[in-house]
Ligand SMILES: [Zn+2]
Ligand SMILES: [Zn+2]
């Protein structure tokens with residue numbers, strides 16, 4: 001698998017941007033289906049791994065997973081999970097690769113059927129980093145609509161965020 005840097009920011013096929021809190025560079029965000037929803041989130045200028053201090057447009061929002069309703073076994077109870085399209089994920093603090101959280105299926109009481117009731121975040125990364133070694137960044141995957149339709153507004157909000165910091 002290729003984890004190349006994404007540099008095409010002015011094209012229309014981006015889904016958002018994240019603004020490096022260390023050097024302020026705008027980095028393109030493209031949402032892909034599959035296990036690595038935003039491929040690798042490393043700043044194209046200073047190599048910083050995206051963190052909760054960086055500003056991101058609404059395609060992804062950093063979250064504290066504890067707000068999700070923690071369940072035993074490092075799982076979180078979520079409504080409306082569509083397997084393969086789980087809308088949560090995490091960023092490895094070491095290499096910046098993003099990992100989509102996976103649906104966890106639970107056996108229903110009746111009919112002996114299973115349905116997705118929880119999600120579970122990735123606990124380790126291809127680079128060797130495990131979840132308990134260093135603080136990972138967790139995120140919710142949102143919509144690219146505002147970015148596509150009101151890009152000026154997105155820039156303004158990013159600038160405002162920077163001023164407030
Ligand atoms: Zn940077
Ligand atoms: Zn940061």
Ligand SMILES: [Zn+2]
Pocket residue numbers: 092093094095096097125126127128129
């Ligand atoms: Zn990693």
